Amino acid sequence: MTRRGRASEMRRLGGGSGAGAAVAAATVLALVLSACGPGTSTTSAQAPSTGSAQQATAATEKDFDRGSFPAAAKVDNRWYPLVPGTQYILEGRSNRGQGRVPHQVVTTVTDLTKVVDGVRTAVLCDQDVNKGQLEESELAFQAQDNDGNVWLLGEYPEVYEDGKFKGAPDTWISGLQGARPGVLMRASPRVGTSSYLQGFAPEIDFSDRAKVARTGLRNCVPVNCYDNVLLIDEWNPLEPGDAHQLKYYAPGVGNIRVGAVGDPEAEVLVLVKVVRLSPAALAKVRTESLELDKRAYTVTKGLYRHTPPAIAGP
Secondary structure: OOOOOOHHHHHHHOOOOOOOHHHHHHHHHHHHHHHOOOOOOEOOOOOOOOOHHHHHHOOOHHHOOHHHOOOOOOEEEOOEEEOOOEEEEEEEEEEOOOOEEEEEEEEEEEEEEEEEOOEEEEEEEEEEEEOOEEEEEEEEEEEEOOOOOEEEEEEEEEEEEOOEEEEOOOOEEOOOOOOEEEEEEOOOOOOOOOOEEOEEEHHHOEOOEEEEEEEEEEEEOOOOEEEEEEEEEEEOOOOOOOOEEEEEEEOOOEEEEEEEEOOOOOOEEEEEEEEEOOHHHHHHHHHHHHHHHHHHHHHOHHHHOOOOOOEEOO
16 A cells, blocks of 8 residues: 655665666566565466557546546545555565665555545555654545546655654645646556556656556465455656566555565565554544644645645545
């Protein structure tokens, strides 16, 4: 359930490996085959399609239409379900400039919503912990259209260093400063369809793209072993080199594994726990998320002030 590839981290760490696109593609395939680990296997990938009809039905950033979203922020995409009160914990290792150290990402689907660019979005609270210390606390705004595609419409990521708040320089909101929404998950992901933007924010050099790489995989993580796993290949064409982030999605669950190819951050994560929060725990997350939302009006007031406050409820 981790969010987009971190453009800010890529800028700080300085690009990718510089390998050519063909080499990167071959390495991606190799990682796909090895990611299942002992005791797992892959099924045959879905055959690529070149049919124009299939291309036409695969949503891209160009298909965004504010009028195609429901009044309530319900997300029940098979590959990316967002049930309020659900918390996903992924653990692994990453290199944030201090070598590969323990890394944890905790994503909570809150019961808050926020209107962004004319669309009522679900609010996710994302905490990024590196070597036991909070490095980023983020609100992400996501919504599902009437066709079942999930969109990303903005992010407010607070950055911390040595426990101290440093700002939120990578905040972006769709419809402001040239930013546009992108597709997080298609309703029916298929191999052979075009790549798509996951969001576009020129002020922070965010232009992540994604492409369906494989389907029908089997993958085991500490939580469970899953069949019919979907693999999405993500990259930022604005960054030098050929850094790719690989995300594995299990039906009915969401993101279960994250891998990397040519990425100096080398973030590798697996899903270790899925928690259904108690009413009291959800209320605590709600309060913390509302505090983040309120603080954003001061930290990024020139941008965030154009949005209404997050509220509880659908």
